[in-house]
Amino acid sequence: MNSSTILISLDGLAGFYLDLPQLQLPNLRTLIKRGTFARRLTITYPTSTWISHTSAITGCFPAKHGVLGNWTIDRARRSVIEHFGDQTNKESVVAVPTLYDVAKQAGLTTAALMWPVTRGARSLDFCIPPFYQQQMYTAHVDPGFWQALRDAQFTIDRYAAWSVNHGLGGGQDWLTLQIGEYLLETKRPELLMLHFLLPDSLQHDYGVHSPEAYYAMEHCDLLLGRLLNKLDTLGLREQTNIVVFSDHGHAPIDREVRPNVVLQQRGWQQRGDDMNRPSVDGELRLSDETKVAAVTNGGDGYLYIFAEGEERAALAREAQAALMETEAFDAILGPEHFAQLGLPRDHKDTPDYVLCAKPGYFVSHLASAASGESPLSGMWSGENGAITPAKFKSMHGYRPSMPEMDGFAVFSGPSYATGATIERMHLTDIAPTIAHTLNLELPDADGHRIPVES
Numbered sequence: 074m075n076s077s078t079i080l081i082s083l084d085g086l087a088g089f090y091l092d093l094p095q096l097q098l099p100n101l102r103t104l105i106k107r108g109t110f111a112r113r114l115t116i117t118y119p120t121s122t123w124i125s126h127t128s129a130i131t132g133c134f135p136a137k138h139g140v141l142g143n144w145t146i147d148r149a150r151r152s153v154i155e156h157f158g159d160q161t162n163k164e165s166v167v168a169v170p171t172l173y174d175v176a177k178q179a180g181l182t183t184a185a186l187m188w189p190v191t192r193g194a195r196s197l198d199f200c201i202p203p204f205y206q207q208q209m210y211t212a213h214v215d216p217g218f219w220q221a222l223r224d225a226q227f228t229i230d231r232y233a234a235w236s237v238n239h240g241l242g243g244g245q246d247w248l249t250l251q252i253g254e255y256l257l258e259t260k261r262p263e264l265l266m267l268h269f270l271l272p273d274s275l276q277h278d279y280g281v282h283s284p285e286a287y288y289a290m291e292h293c294d295l296l297l298g299r300l301l302n303k304l305d306t307l308g309l310r311e312q313t314n315i316v317v318f319s320d321h322g323h324a325p326i327d328r329e330v331r332p333n334v335v336l337q338q339r340g341w342q343q344r345g346d347d348m349n350r351p352s353v354d355g356e357l358r359l360s361d362e363t364k365v366a367a368v369t370n371g372g373d374g375y376l377y378i379f380a381e382g383e384e385r386a387a388l389a390r391e392a393q394a395a396l397m398e399t400e401a402f403d404a405i406l407g408p409e410h411f412a413q414l415g416l417p418r419d420h421k422d423t424p425d426y427v428l429c430a431k432p433g434y435f436v437s438h439l440a441s442a443a444s445g446e447s448p449l450s451g452m453w454s455g456e457n458g459a460i461t462p463a464k465f466k467s468m469h470g471y472r473p474s475m476p477e478m479d480g481f482a483v484f485s486g487p488s489y490a491t492g493a494t495i496e497r498m499h500l501t502d503i504a505p506t507i508a509h510t511l512n513l514e515l516p517d518a519d520g521h522r523i524p525v526e527s
């Protein structure tokens with residue numbers, strides 16, 4: 074049968090939420106009942122959005138696909154690479170073919186809305202990347218497509234405003250759904266990828282198991298129901314496979330650690346080198362005096378050392394000791410652990426160390442010390458401190474071995490088995506599994522096809 078696929082990512086909807094019968098997700102549960110359900114999805118490291126979506130769509134670990142973090146540092150250029158908000162171009166950062174690359178090559182029509190790391194993707198016939206600045210949409214979305222959406226009266230001028238304001242994130246997902254419906258109606262893509270963000274945004278702001286998190290998930294389920302109705306109306310339901318997954322889970326936090334504050338106080342980083350400056354198509358370079366810098370990937374972070382020989386060895390030793398003194402880290406892992414984490418040792422953005430935060434902490438970019446009184450005690454808290462009460466209530470980005478980081482996956486539609494449950498699969502298995510149902514191959518994939526077919 075000639076089937077098409079809609080791949081939907083529900084950002085941050087942890088696998089454990091689906092164990093809760095009180096959560097009203099009738100549409101998702103219908104897909105589960107009529108399809109094959111992987112109760113837990115192991116995520117690649119770091120368990121953060123831009124990395125995870127690239128792993129899902131390539132079937133590869135970051136070691137192979139090349140998107141190592143939401144933020145990384147290009148060692149040679151000493152510049153902060155911001156994949157977050159699609160500040161980079163897909164063709165220059167993703168090193169292996171994606172599912173939509175091989176789909177396009179086989180002559181299928183492809184579309185992606187809000188899918189991370191799709192800016193400039195040549196194999197997407199219709200693409201709106203997840204930008205946070207409105208001028209990026211006009212600069213990078215195909216002008217003909219953008220104009221067609223404007224002519225059809227979609228409120229595309231709100232995309233950025235609704236993306237940056239978590240409270241309005243429901244509007245962003247609603248807009249994505251409407252444009253998805255429009256594409257189904259007018260372009261009939263054989264591969265359509267949609268990314269809904271509200272469950273992640275509201276968990277960050279209000280916490281795991283908050284009423285706001287539940288609202289976000291039920292909101293996404295309503296959107297899913299509307300999409301299913303649309304497929305029914307268009308007579309496409311019977312020939313459409315729907316795959317829904319989440320890119321990572323969430324875990325509660327209450328403290329923020331700012332490694333760059335420690336590094337600046339020790340004189341290893343130039344004051345004013347702030348990794349958190351927003352850039353629009355600009356380059357954010359570290360000053361020449363900076364020898365050590367950290368970037369965040371949500372919960373965990375990366376540490377980079379810019380020195381050679383003995384100086385490098387000494388800096389590595391002293392920086393690790395200073396950071397461990399904050400008591401915010403479980404472990405600081407060197408290159409001997411990278412293979413196990415699925416990270417490369419020789420990529421231009423490879424860090425020197427991985428900073429693994431303790432449960433309850435998240436790594437922040439910020440280089441400014443906390444101001445004023447702190448309710449926390451400890452030598453690194455309070456004024457000039459690197460440990461502050463967290464701005465967020467929950468976080469991801471930790472090692473996949475943390476059970477809260479698990480996602481889930483559902484495969485539903487004519488190609489998939491009905492009523493089957495798999496205890497666990499891996500994020501890198503998603504693309505090879507879908508590829509098989511589309512008669513495509515992803516020879517570079519690390520993951521494997523899961524036997525979920527009917």
Ligand SMILES: [Zn+2]
Pocket residue numbers: 084085121122123273320321
């Ligand atoms: Zn995410």
